[in-house]
Amino acid sequence: MKRKEIVAMLLAGGEGKRLGPLTSNLAKPAVHFGGKYRIIDFPLSNCTNSGIDTVGVLTQYQPLVLNSYLGIGSPWDLDRNEGGVAVLPPYVRQDGGEWYKGTANAIYQNIGFVERYQPEYVLVISGDHIYKMDYDLLLDFHKKEQADATIAVLEVPWDEASRFGIMNTDEGNRITSFVEKPAEPKSNLASMGVYIFTWEVLKRYLEEDEANPASSNDFGKDIIPAMLGDERRIMAYPFQDYWKDVGTIKSLWEANMDLLEADSQLNLNDRSWRIYSVNPNQPAQYVAASAHVRNCLINEGCLVQGEVEHSVLSYGVRIGEGSRIKDSFLMPNVKIGRNVVIEKAIVGEGAVVEDGAVYRSEEGADIQLIGTSDMLDN
């Protein structure tokens, strides 16, 4: 096997409990986003655009849709002779097997995969964030700083800092301590869940961590604190672009609405940094004479006959005459009848909304989740 400078390990095994019924039969990274994407398209496209051609995707919960979506990685140009995308679910060995106990354990169980490429560095990313990032710049920074680990950090508003894993740094961007969701944050640099490790160092810590029965085998809770305890050189890499954790229904909705802002920071139209996805082969969208479409993102295969305002429509959506959709995110193949009113909602894949149904929400109310009955039952 040809040697690779860097191998990416994409953590895609999260259960996504906070997304409720949206993840009842789907892994979180496979959740739809932005009209034509699934969340995992962002980290995968970032990898391919950053020149990383070897990506291990660690799957665990509800992997069926995700596995078939990934295929051999062709949509992201990751069908390579050497490397490419590899789906890595937990597997059974001679002496038994077990689920991934935590993020660190997931990598530990796949040390064999990483070692096949004898990389100098390993990029650890996760499948539940929406952002565009050049990992190559992160790697340059890591090398220049001769770090053992580099963690990408984002400046968050001070009043929100207590919701994140916060890095405290010295003047030279070296991380001095790490606190998960601090009540009184001393810094507003939040971890983005994007790490580069020097593989040799990481491997040692993974092995030590595995030997410690008290450990929860998690990067944030165990590996990073252990490395900091040993005064390993861990650097913070400041990232200034758009980044959003879409782990909850509210944040998933918000991230979709962010795309509609006139000065949206997440430019999907950038030809030098395309976000790739599996193509559903749909014809151009049809907007009827009776339709009224304002401030929307609409994907191919839609047929719009009603009024749509400030919303995101995924492929194959049908909107009947007289219906009014506002502030909503409609997943693929949603069928909306006539004279339906939907405001501030996420409508699940393939949902059928009967004529005349009204889903209006009060000011300040939660995002409504509209889906097929079996989906909501779960």
Added chain:
Amino acid sequence: MKQVLGVINLVNELDDLEELTYNRTIASVPFGGRYRLIDFILSSMVNSDIHSVAVFAHTKYRSLMDHIGSGREWDLARKRSGLFLLPPAVEEVQEMLKGDLYYFHKHRDFFYRSSQEYVVIARSHMVCNINLKEVVNAHIERGADITMVYQQSGEPQLGKCRRIETDAEGRVTDILDHFGPTNSEKISLDIFVMRKDLLLDLVETSLAKGYDHFTRNAIMNNRERLKIYGYAYKGYLGVVNTIPAYFKHSMDLLNPDIWTRLFYDTGNQIYTKIKDEPPCHYTEQSHVANSLIANGCRIEGEVENSIVFRGVKIGKGAKIRNSIVMQNCVIGEDVSLENAILDKDVTVGRGSTLKGSPNAPFLAPKRKRI
């Protein structure tokens, strides 16, 4: 349908598309917001389980090669069978003038090497979504030598097409050329099914007699000797080889019934080259009515009764009516466009007015700056 070979014959394909084919073969003329003409027949073949398709390219096929590439989007990038792009195998320029039978002959190895028993020969300018499996089955059941696909239609045709006549049993009694008056309402799709060995025999015997035109010589001249039957195709058909026909059949897609009939009713998708464009962005000021819009566009102006291809930018205050705007065009602010066809990469500067008539649309060639 392992036993069927597909041939898309671009040799001397009738083409009156003016500026649209100055630099490209008719097969790669953009159509319907995101397709090229060849996508329809190529997808139909693939959807009918034809896994081996030869495209007989003739002239100006660079854009076609770029479009179909390895055939991956059509699932034709394969180890066994797959897509074969066969350019003219000529030694001297004069040979380019010869008919399609000559090209079939030059590439006869392709036919000899294939194990398939039957051949479906088609053109690229027919916009349709056809189940060829049914055509081949009908051909075999009826014991025909050749089956020709036609559509019964009383509508006047703006494209140049052949008409055929059949008797009560469906046997083809006459095949006419593209011109001349006729009362027949049977429009040929120029899709032929026959056994591969019959095709090879027709190629060799016609050439031996000095004839080199497939339809005119190999088929029409043998119509009494061979059992040629018609097969009626009932889906949507657009014969697109003239500008008025291009305009009409494009605008047909603005009828949701036709849009649904062509793209959804058969259950078979039309494939095309993937561009990875994001969904179309309609801004606060945009106003779009009765239009077909592709991905990657940003629409800030008004669009009515029009077709907008992938990656087009339409500025504030622009008014686009009854027009076709191809991929990556940039329409400046306050531009007014009516009955126009803009080929790809056209830039229309702020405040310009371009107007054609429905019968003679304004045509802007590729990359023009107005």
